[in-house]
Amino acid sequence: MSDKKASNAMWGGRFASGPAAIMEAINASIDFDKKLYAQDIRGSIAHSEMLAETGIIATEDQEKIAHGLNTILKEIESGAFEFSTKLEDIHMNVEARLAELIGSAAGRLHTARSRNDQVAVDFRLWVKDELFRVADALKGLIEAFLVRAEEHAATVTPGFTHMQTAQPVTFGHHCMAYVEMFSRDLSRVRDAIERMDESPLGSAALAGTGFPIDRFRTAKALGFREPTRNSLDSVSDRDFALEFLSIAAICATHLSRLAEEIVIWSTPQFGFVRLSDSFSTGSSIMPQKKNPDAAELVRAKTGRVNGHLIGLLTVMKGLPLAYSKDMQEDKEAVFDAAETLDLMLAAMTGMVGDMTINEAAMKKAAGSGYSTATDLADWLVRTLNLPFRDAHHVTGRAVALAESKKVGLEKLALEDLQSIHAGITEDVFSVLSVQNSVKSRTSFGGTAPAEVRRQIRYWKKRIAKA
Numbered sequence: 079m080s081d082k083k084a085s086n087a088m089w090g091g092r093f094a095s096g097p098a099a100i101m102e103a104i105n106a107s108i109d110f111d112k113k114l115y116a117q118d119i120r121g122s123i124a125h126s127e128m129l130a131e132t133g134i135i136a137t138e139d140q141e142k143i144a145h146g147l148n149t150i151l152k153e154i155e156s157g158a159f160e161f162s163t164k165l166e167d168i169h170m171n172v173e174a175r176l177a178e179l180i181g182s183a184a185g186r187l188h189t190a191r192s193r194n195d196q197v198a199v200d201f202r203l204w205v206k207d208e209l210f211r212v213a214d215a216l217k218g219l220i221e222a223f224l225v226r227a228e229e230h231a232a233t234v235t236p237g238f239t240h241m242q243t244a245q246p247v248t249f250g251h252h253c254m255a256y257v258e259m260f261s262r263d264l265s266r267v268r269d270a271i272e273r274m275d276e277s278p279l280g281s282a283a284l285a286g287t288g289f290p291i292d293r294f295r296t297a298k299a300l301g302f303r304e305p306t307r308n309s310l311d312s313v314s315d316r317d318f319a320l321e322f323l324s325i326a327a328i329c330a331t332h333l334s335r336l337a338e339e340i341v342i343w344s345t346p347q348f349g350f351v352r353l354s355d356s357f358s359t360g361s362s363i364m365p366q367k368k369n370p371d372a373a374e375l376v377r378a379k380t381g382r383v384n385g386h387l388i389g390l391l392t393v394m395k396g397l398p399l400a401y402s403k404d405m406q407e408d409k410e411a412v413f414d415a416a417e418t419l420d421l422m423l424a425a426m427t428g429m430v431g432d433m434t435i436n437e438a439a440m441k442k443a444a445g446s447g448y449s450t451a452t453d454l455a456d457w458l459v460r461t462l463n464l465p466f467r468d469a470h471h472v473t474g475r476a477v478a479l480a481e482s483k484k485v486g487l488e489k490l491a492l493e494d495l496q497s498i499h500a501g502i503t504e505d506v507f508s509v510l511s512v513q514n515s516v517k518s519r520t521s522f523g524g525t526a527p528a529e530v531r532r533q534i535r536y537w538k539k540r541i542a543k544a
Contacts, residue, residue, distance in 0.1 A: 102163060102164065103163075105166060105403075106163040106164075106166050106167070107166065107167045107168075107406050107409070108161050108162070108163055108165065108166060108167055108168060108171060109163070110409055110410050110413060111167050111168045111197075111409055112154075112161055112168050112171070113204065113409070113413055114168050114197075114200040114201065114204055114409075115151070115154045115168055115172070116151065117199075117200040117201075117203040117204050117207075118168050118169060118172055118196070118200045119147045119148075119150060119151050119172065120203065120300065121196065121199045121200055121203065121279060121296075121300060122143070122147055122172070122187060122196075123143075123144050123147055123148075124279070124296045124299040124300050125187070125190075125191055125279060125296055126140045126143045126144060126147075126187055127140060127144070127295075127299065128291060128292050128295045128296045128299070129186070129187075129189055129190065129291070131292070131295065132289075132290055132291060132292055133290075134189055134190065134289050134290070134291070135186045135189060138183075139183040139186050142180040142183040142184075143176070143180065143183060143184065143186070143187050145180070146176045146179040146180040146184065147172070147176065149179055150172055150175050150176060150179070153175075159171075159175070162174075167193070167197075168200070169193050169196055169197065169200075170193075173187065173188070189289065190280070190282065190287040190289035190291050191279070191280075191282060191287075192281075192282045192283035192284075192313070194281070194282070194283050194284065194313040194400070194401045195278050195279050195280060195281040195282055195283075195309075195312060195313055196279070198278040198279075198281070198312060198313055198315070199277055199278050199279040199300065201318075201319065201408070201409065201412075202274060202277075202278065202318055203300065203301075205274065205318050205319060205322050205412065206271060206274060206275070206301075206318075208322070208412075208416045209267050209270055209271050209322065209325075210271070211420065212267050212325075212326075212329075212416075212419065212420070212423070213264060213267045213268065213271075213544075215420065215423040215424065215427070216260055216261075216263055216264040216267065216329070216423065217264065217541055217544060218423075218427050219260055219423055219426060219427045219430065220257050220260050220261060220264070220537070220541055221541060222427050222430040222431045223253045223254070223256050223257045223260070223430060224253075224257060224534055224537060224538060224541070225431070226249075226250075226253045226430060226431075226435075227249075227250040227251075227253035227254050227257065227530065227534050228250065228531070228534050229250070229435075230248065230249040230250045230253065230435060230437075231248060231250035231251075231527045231530045231531050231534065232248055232250070232516075232527040232530075233248055233249040233250065233435065233437050233440060233441075234246050234247075234248060234249075234440060234441045234444045234512045234513060234516055235247060235248065235249045235252060235350070235440035235441075235443070235444055236440070236443045236444045236446065236447070236449060237252070237449075237525070242447060243443070243444075243446050243447030243448075243449050244447075244449065245449050245450075245452055245453075245515065246444040246445070246449050246450065246512040246515045246516050246525075247444075247516060247519075247525040248516050248525050248527055248530055249435065249437075249440060250527070250530045250531075250534070251516075251524075251525040251530050254530060254533050254534065254537070256332075256336060257533075257537050259332045260329070260332060261537070261540075261541075263325065263328060263329040263332060264544060266325045266328065266329075267325055268544075270318070270321045270322065270325060273317075273318075273321070274317075274318035274321070275302055275303040275304075276297070276302055276303060276304055276305060276306045276307075277293065277296060277297035277300055277302040277304070277305045277306065278305075278306045278312035278313060278315070279293065279296050279297070279300070279305070280293035280296060280305060281306065281309035281312035281313050282309065282313075283313065283400075283401070284309060284310055284313050284314075284399075284400035284401060285309055285310075286309040293305035310399050310400045311399075313400050313401045314397070314399050314400040314401055314402075314405075316390070316394055316405060316408050319390060319408050319411075319412050320387070320390055320391065320394065322412060322415070322416070323383070323386055323387040323390055323411065323412060323415055324387055326383050326386075326387070326415045326416070326418075326419045327380075327383050327384045327386075327387045327415075329419060329423075330379065330380040330383040330384065330418075330419060330422060331380055331384075333376050333380065333422050333423070333426050334376065334377045334380040336376075336426060337373040337374065337376040337377040337426070338373075338377055340353070340370060340373040340429060340433070341370050341373050341374060341377070344368075344370045344373075344433075348439070348443070349436050349439040350435070350436055350439055350440050350443070351433040351434065351435055351436065352433065352434040352436065353368075353370055353372070353373075353429060353432065353433050353434075354432050354433075354434075356428070356432060357370070357371075357372040357373070357425070357428060357429050357432060357433075358370055358371065358372070372425050372428075372429060373426075373429060375425070376422045376425055376426055379418050379421070379422055380422075382414070382415075382418055383415045383418055383419060386411035386412070386414060386415040387411075387415075389407075389411050390407070390408055390411045390412075393405070393407050393408065394408075441512065444512045445486060445488075445511075445512045448477045448480065448481075448486070448487055449512065449515070450487055450488070450509065450510050450511070450512065450515045451473050451474075451476075451477050451487065452473075453509040453510065453514075453515045453518065454469075454473045454476060454487060454506065454509065454510065455469040455470050455472075455473040456469075456509070456518075457505075457506055457509045458472055458473070458499070458502075461503075461505065461506075462499070462501045462502075472498055472499045475498045476490065476494075476495060476498055479494055479498065486510075487510050488507060488510035488511055492504055492506075492507075
């Protein structure tokens with residue numbers, strides 16, 4: 079075997095030219111960071127304008143640079159641009175093409191700039207743009223829930239703890255729980271945008287630059303509140319990416335909880351909701367099946383998003399200041415998590431608006447499992463002035479009696495209840511129906527239809543301003 083063949087065999091069959099091919103493959107990021115093309119060109123134009131305004135480069139050169147960059151933008155968007163792995167990343171691909179278009183003036187663009195601060199500003203711009211998209215998607219989902227909550231503010235359904243029937247609630251109240259949940263996600267998105275609204279451009283490699291640049295000018299031109307205040311941190315910070323993934327993971331977890339409920343509700347055993355064919359599939363062998371695949375896939379994709387968060391945390395955990403090539407591994411995780419979350423939000427918004435609610439099944443289930451037992455205990459406290467623990471004991475005996483007779487609490491005879499506590503009167507039956515139970519829960523944030531409608535009005539106003 080020749081030395082060349084031996085070398086190739088050692089390095090592996092995929093890499094025809096040995097170590098150099100392996101280095102090119104592991105070093106290149108263009109296959110994924112080309113997603114940053116618009117942000118890269120936007121940042122470069124802002125940087126060139128600042129260089130011209132401060133007299134660092136000639137206005138004539140800046141005009142050539144801006145024209146060339148806009149030409150490249152059109153080429154990429156039309157599909158005519160040819161990306162090269164030999165040029166490693168989006169920055170070098172754009173710069174090489176710029177040199178082809180405008181000649182030596184292209185070389186002036188990188189004055190007072192490094193790929194370190196260039197990628198930091200590109201990536202930050204991309205994440206910021208994505209956070210605005212997520213905010214819009216969350217608002218859409220919340221609005222879908224508000225519609226369903228208003229429709230079903232008085233629709234009785236069982237509330238569960240430990241997946242056991244606990245107390246009756248309204249389906250509108252249940253929907254409003256998700257409004258609260260996803261509004262917290264929206265709040266986290268807004269907070270993250272505020273926290274990351276600083277431009278690292280001008281930090282150069284790690285130490286800043288000796289050129290008389292105006293970082294406030296480029297920050298404003300790129301839509302940032304202000305420039306970052308420490309050049310070392312600026313090029314090594316990926317908190318904004320970690321925070322995005324954290325927000326995505328929490329939101330995905332909320333979506334997964336909702337997906338799980340939809341899967342349960344759509345079973346024949348529950349029959350609370352029915353999904354249309356748009357969000358269901360059939361079985362290849364069982365013609366009667368209608369599977370909630372969209373919900374199941376939302377549930378599954380949560381693991382994918384969570385994994386990206388753990389992956390980037392692990393990449394960043396041991397990195398000394400400032401920039402290290404390890405940080406090249408940040409983008410694929412964020413890009414995929416963003417794409418996944420966008421799809422999950424769209425699918426869930428569609429399902430919430432699309433599903434048919436079976437009010438009769440919900441009402442029937444709401445009365446199961448002695449769900450008004452707490453109402454009986456509360457009545458004993460209010461009417462007979464029993465200590466709650468005594469009332470709890472009396473109610474437990476009533477439930478046991480009803481269970482032995484195989485009837486609901488509301489079906490026990492007054493004599494049966496009086497055999498447990500003589501003070502019980504006919505009035506007790508006013509609290510043992512599921513409708514009266516939910517109507518009685520008038521505390522702030524409770525399930526009473528009137529309170530649910532009040533919370534709907536509040537959230538409609540708040541979301542309209544978000």
